[in-house]
Amino acid sequence: MKKLLIIGCLLCVSVWIACRQQNSQSNADQVKALQLQQIAQADTSLKTLRNLVQEGVSADKLQKAFKQARLDYKKAEFLVEYYTPVTAKSINGAPIPAMDDNDQHRIDLPEGFQVIEPLLFPAYNAANKTELLKQLDITIPSFKRLKQLTENQELADAQIFDAMRMEVFRIITQGITGFDAPIAQNSMEEAAASLSTLNQVLTFYKTAVEEKDPSLYGELNSLISRSSRYLINHRDFNGFDRMAFILNYGNPLSVTLLKTSSALGINKFPEIRGLNANAKTLFDQNVFNADYYTASYDDHSSPAKIALGKRLFFDPILSGTGTRTCGSCHQPAKAFTDGLVKSESIDGKKQIRRNTPTLLNAGLQPALFYDNRVAYLEDQATDVINNKDEMHGSLPDAVNRLGKKKDYVAMFNKAYPKAKSAVNEYNLRNALGSYIRSLNSLNAPFDKFMRGDRTQLTATEVSGFNLFMGKAKCATCHFAPLFNGTVPPDFRNIETEVIGVPSKLGKPGIDSDKGKYELRKLPLYLYAFRTPTVRNIAFTGPYMHNGVFTTLEQVVDFYNKGGGLSAGADLPNLTLPFDKLNLTPKEEKDIVAFLKKLTDNSAGTGD
Numbered sequence: 077m078k079k080l081l082i083i084g085c086l087l088c089v090s091v092w093i094a095c096r097q098q099n100s101q102s103n104a105d106q107v108k109a110l111q112l113q114q115i116a117q118a119d120t121s122l123k124t125l126r127n128l129v130q131e132g133v134s135a136d137k138l139q140k141a142f143k144q145a146r147l148d149y150k151k152a153e154f155l156v157e158y159y160t161p162v163t164a165k166s167i168n169g170a171p172i173p174a175m176d177d178n179d180q181h182r183i184d185l186p187e188g189f190q191v192i193e194p195l196l197f198p199a200y201n202a203a204n205k206t207e208l209l210k211q212l213d214i215t216i217p218s219f220k221r222l223k224q225l226t227e228n229q230e231l232a233d234a235q236i237f238d239a240m241r242m243e244v245f246r247i248i249t250q251g252i253t254g255f256d257a258p259i260a261q262n263s264m265e266e267a268a269a270s271l272s273t274l275n276q277v278l279t280f281y282k283t284a285v286e287e288k289d290p291s292l293y294g295e296l297n298s299l300i301s302r303s304s305r306y307l308i309n310h311r312d313f314n315g316f317d318r319m320a321f322i323l324n325y326g327n328p329l330s331v332t333l334l335k336t337s338s339a340l341g342i343n344k345f346p347e348i349r350g351l352n353a354n355a356k357t358l359f360d361q362n363v364f365n366a367d368y369y370t371a372s373y374d375d376h377s378s379p380a381k382i383a384l385g386k387r388l389f390f391d392p393i394l395s396g397t398g399t400r401t402c403g404s405c406h407q408p409a410k411a412f413t414d415g416l417v418k419s420e421s422i423d424g425k426k427q428i429r430r431n432t433p434t435l436l437n438a439g440l441q442p443a444l445f446y447d448n449r450v451a452y453l454e455d456q457a458t459d460v461i462n463n464k465d466e467m468h469g470s471l472p473d474a475v476n477r478l479g480k481k482k483d484y485v486a487m488f489n490k491a492y493p494k495a496k497s498a499v500n501e502y503n504l505r506n507a508l509g510s511y512i513r514s515l516n517s518l519n520a521p522f523d524k525f526m527r528g529d530r531t532q533l534t535a536t537e538v539s540g541f542n543l544f545m546g547k548a549k550c551a552t553c554h555f556a557p558l559f560n561g562t563v564p565p566d567f568r569n570i571e572t573e574v575i576g577v578p579s580k581l582g583k584p585g586i587d588s589d590k591g592k593y594e595l596r597k598l599p600l601y602l603y604a605f606r607t608p609t610v611r612n613i614a615f616t617g618p619y620m621h622n623g624v625f626t627t628l629e630q631v632v633d634f635y636n637k638g639g640g641l642s643a644g645a646d647l648p649n650l651t652l653p654f655d656k657l658n659l660t661p662k663e664e665k666d667i668v669a670f671l672k673k674l675t676d677n678s679a680g681t682g683d
Contacts, residue, residue, distance in 0.1 A: 417623030453508070
């Protein structure tokens with residue numbers, strides 16, 4: 077009898093476990109069914125737009141149909157971007173040509189909503205009908221491909237919740253900035269559409285969430301609903317209070333989604349990411365991991381590597397003449413720049429080619445130098461040490477000298493205990509890279525404000541942030557919260573831009589430096605440069621790769637007047653919007669005031 081009772085209990089437990097597993101699987105299946113339904117609706121809406129174009133209906137009806145099609149796509153976006161990013165790029169990628177990832181001699185022409193948008197907005201010209209139909213015919217098949225990929229994709233609860241949080245981060249950093257709706261300016265409605273899907277997805281998990289925490293589902297449901305209403309009720313693009321949205325809705329939403337996934341026990345992501353998987357918000361301390369941007373696990377930083385790298389950084393032993401250190405041009409007191417238009421060459425006979433960029437947060441980007449010519453800080457160190465104008469050094473010679481110094485040998489052995497001969501070229505480079513990766517600067521007054529200290533920013537500075545993220549369009553290239561070109565929310569890629577930097581202040585004509593084009597002779601790279609960070613920008617002038625601007629006011633004025641085009645840069649590959657920003661003098665001052673609150677120069681200074 078006792079044996080039968082035990083067997084019966086075991087059977088009940090097995091059935092309970094099986095039911096739980098089936099329920100968990102059914103949740104993901106329901107999400108997948110919803111996703112397929114939304115893809116089909118977006119496909120239908122785009123085809124409807126094509127039919128209307130063919131029929132020759134009014135411009136108002138075409139614009140309305142376009143907005144509806146992209147609203148429908150936005151409802152599916154969170155999983156499209158997460159599971160099928162290549163197809164997402166085809167449907168809603170940036171409207172500029174790009175190099176093919178598999179063939180560096182091939183250029184992929186842009187396609188999708190962002191190419192279609194300027195054919196319809198701000199005003200539709202019937203002369204564009206043929207081109208518009210062509211672009212629609214290019215884009216529509218992407219939805220068929222997306223449907224096929226989604227049908228074959230196995231969804232998992234952990235990834236679904238992760239994708240929802242990534243979508244919240246995408247809304248904060250791209251959606252409300254107008255990144256992918258720069259002309260139609262339908263950004264707030266599109267963000268609300270994305271949130272509406274998150275609410276639908278959560279209904280599938282309602283029972284499971286309420287079992288863990290009876291109040292949590294209601295809290296999350298209410299928060300998403302209120303977030304959506306705020307977006308819909310404040311849809312004016314230039315007037316939208318982005319700071320209020322982030323603080324009152326975006327941040328709480330990402331926190332509560334993480335809390336929910338934790339309650340369900342499904343937020344386990346052991347892999348290293350640029351943005352930590354358990355980051356509560358984008359603005360918390362220590363949410364970025366510079367080790368993600370290394371070539372291998374062995375390259376990850378350690379206190380011993382950082383200490384060695386710091387000593388090497390300030391030691392002239394690495395230069396060929398024994399007179400210059402890395403710190404000669406990257407001075408801690410000047411946010412690891414030198415305050416010069418361009419540094420002098422090591423022999424003092426000429427200027428180095430480009431302005432010295434800051435090293436603060438340099439470890440939080442997947443490509444380096446103004447032309448993105450290397451991917452890792454180790455390779456950057458090689459380039460600079462070997463450069464005859466900068467360090468005029470030799471790695472083999474530096475290793476030879478270091479190997480003769482007992483204190484250095486001891487530091488290398490401590491930093492690289494598994495190495496047979498720790499004093500070698502690669503470890504030297506890795507130590508320097510480790511030190512630079514430690515130079516994280518994400519504790520400015522702005523960051524403290526975002527974390528709850530409302531005394532850190534004035535109303536003027538908050539206004540500047542809202543302008544930076546909206547009307548001034550700064551954040552469509554300098555993405556929050558790093559405020560560089562590393563693209564959120566996965567922070568895997570970094571952008572280059574062609575803005576037409578003038579050669580001299582107040583005079584027509586662009587700088588002769590061809591930028592990334594000199595590495596690969598592709599037309600889209602002509603005068604292209606990496607988007608630098610504007611963190612610590614109050615310390616890092618003069619500005620631009622050639623140091624042409626000496627003040628922040630000059631920089632903001634340059635963009636306000638339309639950038640390079642207004643300065644005579646008639647380039648077919650300009651990536652900067654050509655229109656003037658129409659900022660008032662007060663608005664320009666507000667932006668400068670905000671930029672100065674991105675100052676955190678404590679890293680590497682001992683403060």
